[in-house]
Amino acid sequence: MARKDVFGSVMGAGAGAAEVRDVANYAVRGASRSIMQSFEELSKSSVVDLDPGLVDSSFVSDRIDDDDDEFLELLAAIR
Incomplete structure (x- = not known):
């Protein structure tokens, strides 16, 4: 009978990998999933600096x- 990871309990390596997988799986459920989705949406809407010379003029004139x-x-009224 072959045993896998005979020294795992002594070295502590076997239990750590299972705990990491459990934590990673937990993060994609429930309230934490919605928080992660909110963070992803926020990261997609970011401010980018552009050189105004690279922006094309609009075909629509200002009113x-x-x-x-x-x-x-x-x-003057605004100021």
């Missing part, structure tokens, strides 16, 4: 011209 008197009045 308010920035040199118009009405725009300057609005800007």
